[in-house]
Amino acid sequence: MNIxxxxxxxxxxPVEEDIDEMSEEELEALAEAEAKEIEERAEIMQTLANSIxxxxxxxxxxxxxxxxxxxxxxxxxxxxxxxxxxxTKGETPWEGRHxxxxxxxxxxxxxxxxxxxxxxxxxxxxxxxxWDIFPSKDDPAPExxxxxxxxxxxxxxxxxxxxYSLQCRKAMVDRVVIGTGxxxxxxxxxxxxxxxxxxxxxxxxxxxxxxxxxxxxxxxxPWFFYPxxxxxxxxxxxxxxxxxxxSALELKKLMKHEGFRADAIxxxxxxxxxxxxxxxxxxxxKMSENNPNLYKNKYLVxxxxxxxxxxxxxxxxxxxxxxxxxxxxxxxxxxxxGKVIRIELEAIEASFRIPYYICNxxxxxxxxxxxxxxxxxADAQRVVNESWHMILDNSSMSSGPQVAMxxxxxxxxxxxxxxxxxxxxxxxxxxxxxxxxxxxxxxxxVSGQLVPILNMAQGFAEEESCxxxxxxxxxxxxxxxxxxxxxxxxxASTTLLDFMSEDWDDNMTQPIIENWYAWNMQNNPRSDIKxxxxxxxxxxxxxKNKQLHIRDLEKLSVESAQN
Numbered sequence: 082m083n084i085x086x087x088x089x090x091x092x093x094x095p096v097e098e099d100i101d102e103m104s105e106e107e108l109e110a111l112a113e114a115e116a117k118e119i120e121e122r123a124e125i126m127q128t129l130a131n132s133i134x135x136x137x138x139x140x141x142x143x144x145x146x147x148x149x150x151x152x153x154x155x156x157x158x159x160x161x162x163x164x165x166x167x168x169t170k171g172e173t174p175w176e177g178r179h180x181x182x183x184x185x186x187x188x189x190x191x192x193x194x195x196x197x198x199x200x201x202x203x204x205x206x207x208x209x210x211x212w213d214i215f216p217s218k219d220d221p222a223p224e225x226x227x228x229x230x231x232x233x234x235x236x237x238x239x240x241x242x243x244x245y246s247l248q249c250r251k252a253m254v255d256r257v258v259i260g261t262g263x264x265x266x267x268x269x270x271x272x273x274x275x276x277x278x279x280x281x282x283x284x285x286x287x288x289x290x291x292x293x294x295x296x297x298x299x300x301x302x303p304w305f306f307y308p309x310x311x312x313x314x315x316x317x318x319x320x321x322x323x324x325x326x327x328s329a330l331e332l333k334k335l336m337k338h339e340g341f342r343a344d345a346i347x348x349x350x351x352x353x354x355x356x357x358x359x360x361x362x363x364x365x366x367k368m369s370e371n372n373p374n375l376y377k378n379k380y381l382v383x384x385x386x387x388x389x390x391x392x393x394x395x396x397x398x399x400x401x402x403x404x405x406x407x408x409x410x411x412x413x414x415x416x417x418x419g420k421v422i423r424i425e426l427e428a429i430e431a432s433f434r435i436p437y438y439i440c441n442x443x444x445x446x447x448x449x450x451x452x453x454x455x456x457x458x459a460d461a462q463r464v465v466n467e468s469w470h471m472i473l474d475n476s477s478m479s480s481g482p483q484v485a486m487x488x489x490x491x492x493x494x495x496x497x498x499x500x501x502x503x504x505x506x507x508x509x510x511x512x513x514x515x516x517x518x519x520x521x522x523x524x525x526x527v528s529g530q531l532v533p534i535l536n537m538a539q540g541f542a543e544e545e546s547c548x549x550x551x552x553x554x555x556x557x558x559x560x561x562x563x564x565x566x567x568x569x570x571x572x573a574s575t576t577l578l579d580f581m582s583e584d585w586d587d588n589m590t591q592p593i594i595e596n597w598y599a600w601n602m603q604n605n606p607r608s609d610i611k612x613x614x615x616x617x618x619x620x621x622x623x624x625k626n627k628q629l630h631i632r633d634l635e636k637l638s639v640e641s642a643q644n
Contacts, residue, residue, distance in 0.1 A: 118396075125396050126421040133385045133416045137322050140307040147450050151259045151304070157455035157462055158258050160187035184473065185466045188539060189455045192546045196257045196442075196454055196578065201250055203582035204590070209246045210237055212594045217613040225612050232610040236597055239267075243298045249589070251300040256442050256585075260453035261303045264438045264589060265323070267296030267600045268428050270413075271340050290337055296428075296600050298593065301437065308437070308449055309387075315439040315449055315588070320387025326379035327417075335422070345420040352418060354380045382422070385414040386435040394426075403430050411435070429599050436596070440588040442581065454546050461542035468535040472528045479526035490518040586618045594618070 156163055204211045214236070216229045248264060256262030271292040279286050301323060308321040329350060336343040388409035394401065401410050411433060415423035428436065441451025455462075484500065490513040494505035508518060594616045602611055 121396055122398075125393050126424075127419070129389075129393070129414055129424070130416045130419050130421050133322065133383055133414060134419065136320075136385075137307060137324070137383055140310055140322065143310050144307075144448075144450075147445075147448060148304075150452070150456060153459070154259045154453045154455040157189045157459060158193055160185060160190060183470055186469050187462075188465055188542050189458050189462050192458060192542065193257050193454050196546075196581075197250075197254055199578045200253050200257070200582055200585065203579065204249060204253075204585065205246050209241065211618065212590055213617045214594070214598060214614045215617060217615055219613065228610055228612045229614050231607075232598070232601065232612070232614060235601060235605065235607070235610055236594070239296055239601075240298065240597070242295060243267075245298055248298050248300040252440070252589070253585075255300070255303055256440055256451075256453070258453050258455060259303060260442050260445070260451035260456070261449075262440050262585075262589070263301040263303055263306055264298060264593065265301050265436055266298035266593065267597050268299075268436060269294045269296050269600070269604065271338060272297070273334060273338060292339055296597065296604075303450065306437070308435075308439075310448075313446060313448055315437070316434065318435055318437075318449065320385065321435045321437055323384040323386075325382040325384060326376045327382050328379060332380055332382075332417070340425065341415070341423045342421065345422045346417070349380065349417045349420050349422065354378050355418060380417055383416045385416065386427070386437070387411065389414070397424065399424070399426055401426060401430070405433075428604075429596055430603060432596065432599070438589050438592055440585050458542050458546050461538050461545055464538035465535060465542070468531055468538060472531045472535065475524070475526060475531065476528050479524045479528075482521040482523055485520045485522070487518050491515075590618045591616060 214229060214233050216225045243266070252262035252264050254262075271294045274291055274293045276289050276291060277286040278289050305324045306321065307324070309318045312318050332346050332350060335341045336346050389412040391401075391405070391408045391410065394410060394412070399412075411427040413423070413425045413427065414421060439449055441449075442454060443452040443457060445451050486498075490508060490510050492507045492509050494507060497504075506519075508515065598614060598616060605611070
């Protein structure tokens with residue numbers, strides 16, 4: 082506690098004097114009460130840790146089917162880039178061939194790349210700021226307009242420092258590939274930063290470590306996110322658990338962080354990492370390379386966001402600044418191997434929700450996690466591969482003659498039965514005819530009949546994925562050759578992707594910016610930026626208007642050049 086004036090000292094001195102005047106029995110009773118209070122806090126901490134770890138283990142066993150879908154999506158997306166032991170091929174029309182060595186056509190990755198590029202363009206095609214705030218209509222005073230502009234500048238700076246657009250792009254990749262993109266924020270957990278101070282009277286600068294409590298936004302890997310499995314709507318999630326595989330060095334760094342309990346971390350580091358934890362992401366570590374050491378010797382840190390009872394908070398001496406709708410408040414608890422290493426109240430008071438935002442590509446009606454583009458194209462990808470294999474096999478067999486031999490009537494002079502130029506053959510029966518000993522025939526080439534099947538599968542891929550190639554400026558089999566047809570198709574090519582972008586606005590941009598505004602209203606010390614404002618998300622509309630404007634300018638340029 083920092084004592085800044087005599088009044089604070091006056092409040093403390095009588096208490097110290099009272100302690101000095103206490104009898105031995107009173108001191109013993111006071112010590113017992115303090116020991117009991119410490120014991121109760123330790124019990125509450127242990128109860129919280131046990132409850133969070135129990136929830137995590139339960140949820141690990143409940144989503145095996147969803148993780149299998151993610152692995153299948155990764156297999157389809159990476160194709161040959163995934164390890165051969167991980168990929169499991171289906172049956173092929175030609176038995177006895179090594180499927181891992183056969184060439185494939187990966188149409189999934191190109192479709193995913195188009196979807197990612199289009200959604201990024203819709204959000205950040207005009208600038209890195211895909212939002213805006215305006216003064217409330219109820220308070221149109223000029224000073225409120227100025228404050229709103231200052232608030233917008235502050236939020237934009239904070240988001241830029243948090244690499245807002247980069248985190249969104251990462252989440253968009255997750256959304257397209259495995260079906261779910263997740264962002265978290267704004268949080269003020271605090272980041273360790275390094276600065277330099279000059280020693281008085283010298284030219285020497287020494288480094289200092291401090292904590293920056295600026296709000297941050299993070300992309301969360303869905304593999305490391307375990308929400309309440311009893312809900313399918315993000316806003317209805319009661320709590321969530323995020324996992325952080327950390328090395329001993331990473332935990333030691335947290336001991337320098339004033340927001341973490343250094344004594345609890347020290348107790349954790351006295352133990353070895355629990356090895357059974359490493360199996361949690363065994364399949365995740367095999368997606369592109371079978372690396373059994375990816376999460377070896379890592380401590381598993383669980384970050385819990387969810388309700389904490391008012392009684393628990395009182396025992397832990399945490400006082401909320403607002404009245405809850407019930408006897409519970411939302412808090413943040415970090416647990417590692419049975420120890421609570423951090424506990425705080427929620428960053429935004431009275432939000433009554435977890436600080437995570439989820440957007441699906443295709444909604445799963447039974448889960449907060451969705452389906453991605455690869456799963457929607459799984460059948461089309463398989464048909465394309467099988468058709469391509471048949472074309473290659475038929476072309477290979479029909480490229481040269483097939484040979485039938487009567488081995489008891491003919492014998493190669495060099496003892497090798499393979500056909501080679503200038504090879505000499507002996508007739509073992511002098512009365513035999515060479516036509517009876519060896520015959521050549523050709524396999525019919527039917528690749529021309531197989532190509533339409535390949536094209537049809539690619540056409541179905543466009544319908545199933547709702548991502549036409551023309552959206553990327555490439556030729557699509559579903560588009561005519563006329564100029565009018567091309568123009569109409571280009572105009573309508575991104576209609577479904579526009580819908581996906583609007584869905585991102587509703588589930589991601591809008592709530593993130595609203596909560597960012599709420600964080601500044603609550604925590605920012607600047608009074609000149611505060612006021613009643615409304616959030617406006619203008620990404621998709623802004624981008625489409627820009628595209629139409631460019632098209633009109635191009636048309637005007639052509640007409641002016643002709644006249």
